[in-house]
Amino acid sequence: xxxxxxxxxxxxxxxxxxxxxxxxxxxxxxxxxxxxxxxxxxxxxxxxxxxxxxxxxxxxxxxxxxxxxxxxxxxxxxxxxxxxxxxxxxxxxxxxxxxxxxxxxxxxxxxxxxxxxxxxxxxxxxxxxxxxxxxxxxxxxxxxxxxxxxxxxxxxxxxxxxxxxxxxxxxxxxxxxxxxxxxxxxxxxxxxxxxxxxxxxxxxxxxxxxxxxxxxxxxxxxxxxxxxxxxxxxxxxxxxxxxxxxxxxxxxxxxxxxxxxxxxxxxxxxxxxxxxxxxxxxxxxxxxxxxxxxxxxxxxxxxxxxxxxxxxxxxxxxxxxxxxxxxxxxxxxxxxxxxxxxxxxxxxxxxxxxxxxxxxxxxxxxxxxxxxxxxxxxxxxxxxxxxxxxxxxxxxxxxxxxxxxxxxxxxxxxxxxxxxx
Amino acid sequence: xxxxxxxxxxxxxxxxxxxxxxxxxxxxxxxxxxxxxxxxxxxxxxxxxxxxxxxxxxxxxxxxxxxxxxxxxxxxxxxxxxxxxxxxxxxxxxxxxxxxxxxxxxxxxxxxxxxxxxxxxxxxxxxxxxxxxxxxxxxxxxxxxxxxxxxxxxxxxxxxxxxxxxxxxxxxxxxxxxxxxxxxxxxxxxxxxxxxxxxxxxxxxxxxxxxxxxxxxxxxxxxxxxxxxxxxxxxxxxxxxxxxxxxxxxxxxxxxxxxxxxxxxxxxxxxxxxxxxxxxxxxxxxxxxxxxxxxxxxxxxxxxxxxxxxxxxxxxxxxxxxxxxxxxxxxxxxxxxxxxxxxxxxxxxxxxxxxxxxxxxxxxxxxxxxxxxxxxxxxxxxxxxxxxxxxxxxxxxxxxxxxxxxxxxxxxxxxxxxxxx
Numbered sequence: 117x118x119x120x121x122x123x124x125x126x127x128x129x130x131x132x133x134x135x136x137x138x139x140x141x142x143x144x145x146x147x148x149x150x151x152x153x154x155x156x157x158x159x160x161x162x163x164x165x166x167x168x169x170x171x172x173x174x175x176x177x178x179x180x181x182x183x184x185x186x187x188x189x190x191x192x193x194x195x196x197x198x199x200x201x202x203x204x205x206x207x208x209x210x211x212x213x214x215x216x217x218x219x220x221x222x223x224x225x226x227x228x229x230x231x232x233x234x235x236x237x238x239x240x241x242x243x244x245x246x247x248x249x250x251x252x253x254x255x256x257x258x259x260x261x262x263x264x265x266x267x268x269x270x271x272x273x274x275x276x277x278x279x280x281x282x283x284x285x286x287x288x289x290x291x292x293x294x295x296x297x298x299x300x301x302x303x304x305x306x307x308x309x310x311x312x313x314x315x316x317x318x319x320x321x322x323x324x325x326x327x328x329x330x331x332x333x334x335x336x337x338x339x340x341x342x343x344x345x346x347x348x349x350x351x352x353x354x355x356x357x358x359x360x361x362x363x364x365x366x367x368x369x370x371x372x373x374x375x376x377x378x379x380x381x382x383x384x385x386x387x388x389x390x391x392x393x394x395x396x397x398x399x400x401x402x403x404x405x406x407x408x409x410x411x412x413x414x415x416x417x418x419x420x421x422x423x424x425x426x427x428x429x430x431x432x433x434x435x436x437x438x439x440x441x442x443x444x445x446x447x448x449x450x451x452x453x454x455x456x457x458x459x460x461x462x463x464x465x466x467x468x469x470x471x472x473x474x475x476x477x478x479x480x481x482x483x484x485x486x487x488x489x490x491x492x493x494x495x496x497x498x499x500x501x502x503x504x505x506x507x508x509x510x511x512x513x514x515x516x517x518x519x520x521x522x523x524x525x526x527x528x529x530x531x532x533x534x535x536x537x
Numbered sequence: 538x539x540x541x542x543x544x545x546x547x548x549x550x551x552x553x554x555x556x557x558x559x560x561x562x563x564x565x566x567x568x569x570x571x572x573x574x575x576x577x578x579x580x581x582x583x584x585x586x587x588x589x590x591x592x593x594x595x596x597x598x599x600x601x602x603x604x605x606x607x608x609x610x611x612x613x614x615x616x617x618x619x620x621x622x623x624x625x626x627x628x629x630x631x632x633x634x635x636x637x638x639x640x641x642x643x644x645x646x647x648x649x650x651x652x653x654x655x656x657x658x659x660x661x662x663x664x665x666x667x668x669x670x671x672x673x674x675x676x677x678x679x680x681x682x683x684x685x686x687x688x689x690x691x692x693x694x695x696x697x698x699x700x701x702x703x704x705x706x707x708x709x710x711x712x713x714x715x716x717x718x719x720x721x722x723x724x725x726x727x728x729x730x731x732x733x734x735x736x737x738x739x740x741x742x743x744x745x746x747x748x749x750x751x752x753x754x755x756x757x758x759x760x761x762x763x764x765x766x767x768x769x770x771x772x773x774x775x776x777x778x779x780x781x782x783x784x785x786x787x788x789x790x791x792x793x794x795x796x797x798x799x800x801x802x803x804x805x806x807x808x809x810x811x812x813x814x815x816x817x818x819x820x821x822x823x824x825x826x827x828x829x830x831x832x833x834x835x836x837x838x839x840x841x842x843x844x845x846x847x848x849x850x851x852x853x854x855x856x857x858x859x860x861x862x863x864x865x866x867x868x869x870x871x872x873x874x875x876x877x878x879x880x881x882x883x884x885x886x887x888x889x890x891x892x893x894x895x896x897x898x899x900x901x902x903x904x905x906x907x908x909x910x911x912x913x914x915x916x917x918x919x920x921x922x923x924x925x926x927x928x929x930x931x932x933x934x935x936x937x938x939x940x941x942x943x944x945x946x947x948x949x950x951x952x953x954x955x956x957x958x
Contacts, residue, residue: 135718163720194714201720285945290614290847293948296958297556297616299584306843327943329950360958397838417818421839422727426711429851432944512944522748523853523933524706527714529750537717537781 124154125225127447129176130161130168131195131262132202132233132240136276137283137428138439139262140528141190142232143197145443146260147176148186150228153451159224162536164231165240166200168220169213172536179530188528190436191518193428196528198537203236204243207250214247221255228256228450232443234263234274235485238458242478245456259458259478260446262439264425266317269484270476271460275442276425277317278435278511283427284310285324285512287420288365292330295361303356304414305407306363308333309400311424313369316340316488318424320500321508322365334362339369340487341497343378348403349410351498356413366403368396368419378402429525433514438471445473469510545575546646548868549594551582552616552683553623553654553661557697558704558849559860560683561949562611563653564618566864567681568597569607571649574872580645583957585652586661587621589641590634593957600951609949611857612939614849617949619958624657625664628671635668642676649677649871653864655684655695656906659879663899666877680879680899681867683860685846687738690905691897692881696863697846698738699856699932704848705731706745706933708841709786713751716782724777725835726828727784729754730821732845734790737761737909739845741921742929743786755783760790761908762918764799769824770831772919777834787824789817789840799823850946854935859892866894890931 127150131139143160150158160179162172174197180186189196207214221229229244231237241259248255261268266277288308295306310319316338326332334355337343355362371377382402397419404415438461445459457475464470492504518525548571552560564581571579581600583593595618601607610617628635642650650665652658662680669676682689687698709729716727731740737759747753755776758764776783792798803823818840825836859882866880878896885891913925939946 131718135715166720192714193711194716195718198718198720282944286850287844287848289945289948290849291843293613293615294556294843294847295615296955297552297619299587299619299621324945327945327947329948331955416843418842418844419840422712422715422837423708423839423844426715427708428711429707509943514944515941520936522930523703523935524710524745524748526748527710527750534717534752 124156125227126157126159127155127228127230128159128161128173128221128224128226129230129232130164131197131199132164132231132237133199133263134234134425135193135195135199136262136264136425137193137279137431138276138435139232140192140196141436141439142260142262142275142443144180144186144189145440146230146447147180149444149447153447155227160197163198164200164202165204165217166202167198169216171220174536179528179533185528188519188526190440191428191431191516191525192527193426201236204240207243207247217244218247218253226255228258228447230258230260230446230450232260232262234261234265234268238268238478238481241458242456245478248455256450256453256455258446258450258454260443261458261460264318265312265315267315267485267487269481269486272463272471273461273511275435275439278432278438279427279430280318280424281321281324281508282432282512283424283430284318284321284420286430288322288333288363289325289330291418292325292333292363295363300360300414302411302413303360303362304416305352305356305404306361306416306418307400307403308363308365309368309417309419310365311420312339312367313396314339314485314487316367319365319367320488320504323500323505324508324512333365335364335498336500337364337366337370337498338488338493339367339371340490341493342373343370344372345378345406349406352407353411356411366399368399370399429518431516432512433516434469434511436516442473449475466506466510469513545577546648547578547580548576548649548651549580549582549642549645549647550651550653551585551589552618552620553585553652553658554620554684555655555846556614556616556620557683557685557846558614558700558852559697559856560653561613561617562857562860563681563683563696563864565601565607565610566861567651567868568601570865570868574868576648581618584619585621585623586625586638587623588619590638592641595957600949600954606949609940609947611861612849612852612937612946613948614847622657625661628664628668638665639668639674647676649679649868651679651681651867651871653681653683655682655686655689659689659899659902662879663877666899669876677871677874677876679867679871679875681864682879682881685739686733686736688736688906688908690902690907693884693892694882694932696856696860699853699859700848700851701739701845702742702745702929703853703933704845704851705739705742705841707851709743709754709784710746710751712839713746713754713784716784721781721835723832723834724781724783725837726773726777726825727782727837727839728821728824729784729786730789730838730840731786732841733760733788734817735760735906735908737788740786740788741909741925744921744926745929745933754786756785756919757921758785758787758791758919759909759914760788760792761911762914763794764791765793766799766827770827773828774832777832787820789820791820850939852937853933854937855890855932857937863894870896887927887931890934
């Protein structure tokens with residue numbers, strides 16, 4: 117039976133990987149477009165594909181009932197549906213699992229499957245769309261990019277990155293100002309640790325603090341460049357000769373030429389996540405201890421931690437709007453028959469900033485990490501260039517005023533829902 | 538010669554102790570009122586009394602030239618003038634030092650000396666005004682309260698606290714949301730470390746995250762109550778039986794019944810500041826390590842660190858306005874002949890919130906720490922009561938929209954000034 121005859125049925129959408137301040141805006145975009153295009157139900161997988169396998173999902177219409185609900189959702193951090201860090205096995209290794217997923221999807225009368233996530237999530241889209249082709253399912257699978265890390269291939273940038281960059285730029289600027297006010301006889305070095313295992317996009321955005329009223333951080337260390345502790349100490353020593361308060365931004369993922377993470381040097385315990393990735397923490401603390409010992413200056417280690425991905429109160433308007441558009445574009449692509457595709461953002465111009473969306477083959481994207489280009493890092497590897505600033509500046513423009521209730525931002529909430537997560 | 542005959546001369550103002558998001562608003566208030574009341578020059582001590590002793594000061598008129606400059610100053614974090622942590626000796630121990638200070642003040646033709654700070658700063662006001670009485674100077678010394686710690690006696694609250702509380706409430710709410718989204722087989726406990734050595738006002742404000750859309754933190758530990766690591770682990774264990782994501786707020790100053798700081802248990806190095814206070818850091822990290830070992834759950838340690846005192850981008854309107862008023866009231870009091878006084882805020886009603894300023898004798902304030910009352914902490918010592926919420930809620934109302942330039946908040950800046958600090 118052709119689609120045209122049986123009419124549009126249902127959509128299911130999931131979120132996966134680390135959350136961002138913009139991922140729920142994409143969810144709102146998928147929902148709105150699915151409804152506008154005449155789909156009956158829009159289901160949300162709870163904790164992504166992993167929850168779906170356990171039969172966990174909700175009917176999003178019960179959660180987004182009004183325009184105000186949609187606005188609240190756009191301003192709600194974390195992932196409204198919950199996420200997972202679940203990597204599908206190869207089809208040949210476990211066909212039964214795929215059979216099970218497709219049975220669930222068919223039982224729910226799903227036409228379109230939208231997955232909002234990063235590299236690992238695009239791998240899920242790739243495998244499910246491959247299975248659909250091989251075994252003759254006409255469900256369409258489309259990926260919607262999301263990651264604060266900004267490390268997805270083929271897209272100019274990823275939704276979520278702009279808001280994180282705006283928060284980082286703002287916070288680093290406040291930290292730099294704070295550093296000026298205290299008298300410190302031997303000077304102070306503040307080391308700010310920023311997320312980013314292999315890609316330094318987030319740490320690089322510390323440069324956004326720089327402007328007519330602020331010199332910006334004194335050095336920026338990305339994981340793209342091998343880190344040398346001795347050179348770092350020398351650099352700080354030289355900086356302290358010129359100024360009393362030094363602020364340095366470092367990626368959590370910086371490592372020496374032989375691949376040893378700086379965070380490992382200070383930690384006795386090792387944490388590993390579900391993907392087998394080492395949890396990186398303690399980089400700033402370790403470097404501060406070294407500086408304190410070698411130079412004798414005052415130090416302060418700051419980890420921006422969870423807040424850099426969760427600070428909806430400081431979101432970028434461009435980012436939240438683009439996340440919404442990209443969600444809508446993913447839904448539109450699936451509705452129009454695309455499968456095994458991911459929506460990407462294509463930049464048309466820097467100033468005035470203009471960008472549009474396109475769909476690309478997910479096979480070209482999955483598991484491919486996009487790093488900060490070498491030419492956007494200064495030759496000595498301790499700062500970023502103006503080309504990077506030109507790239508990132510448009511992505512942090514404009515604000516999304518939180519909806520304040522009693523002095524605190526309001527988020528979307530349905531009584532009893534959090535207990536399901 | 539009487540004041541009336543010689544006319545009004547000059548004012549000098551300083552900032553001291555830890556910075557806040559509101560301390561520069563008080564500076565703007567002092568400046569405006571001094572100018573309105575006909576003083577010629579308003580000098581700013583660079584790095585407080587310590588800088589003054591080295592002859593370091595600026596003419597504030599060169600920095601606040603327009604209404605826009607004043608608005609930017611109100612939105613600028615850190616202490617614009619720089620601060621110090623300098624405690625004056627007793628007059629009897631070093632009269633020469635006082636003679637020197639008064640010579641500098643007399644050379645600058647100072648009538649009024651305003652000091653914006655906390656407990657240690659009020660001690661400075663007390664000693665200088667005592668000296669003035671004993672040795673017959675007619676310079677008036679008035680203190681303007683400031684501290685995120687909210688631990689000054691006699692005042693309902695201190696400017697700077699409201700903005701820090703708003704930032705903490707907002708950030709904890711975002712952290713709680715973030716915790717819902719990830720699947721963690723054995724659950725996760727996130728321990729958020731908040732400033733406060735002896736007084737738990739800041740940590741208590743974590744409760745502001747609680748509302749119709751958020752349950753708030755699961756436990757709150759203040760330094761007012763002796764901390765028991767074993768009971769803490771038990772509490773977390775019980776919480777994890779009911780929910781997957783637990784968020785706990787702890788003061789950096791929590792300590793066991795025998796006075797041992799929890800932060801000391803984890804740290805090998807000990808840091809001491811200029812007042813001989815131990816630097817407290819690593820409390821959350823240590824507790825996470827214990828939980829990880831005892832329960833085997835996932836943990837995350839977050840220190841709000843510098844940002845809680847510097848996050849002007851998330852300031853409370855009530856706080857910024859009150860800080861401005863209090864600055865003006867201190868100047869008014871000095872102008873009208875008060876000396877050895879501090880301005881305090883007196884609350885008239887909670888809802889609708891109404892408050893006014895008064896001047897009180899600084900001898901009753903200095904070096905006296907106001908703690909969170911025992912009856913505002915629950916009996917088991919792991920949360921705060923509704924009375925505390927009624928107290929704190931009005932202080933975080935309203936926003937101060939940052940003046941955004943190129944996507945980042947703008948601060949007041951005069952070229953070349955930062956090099957003086």
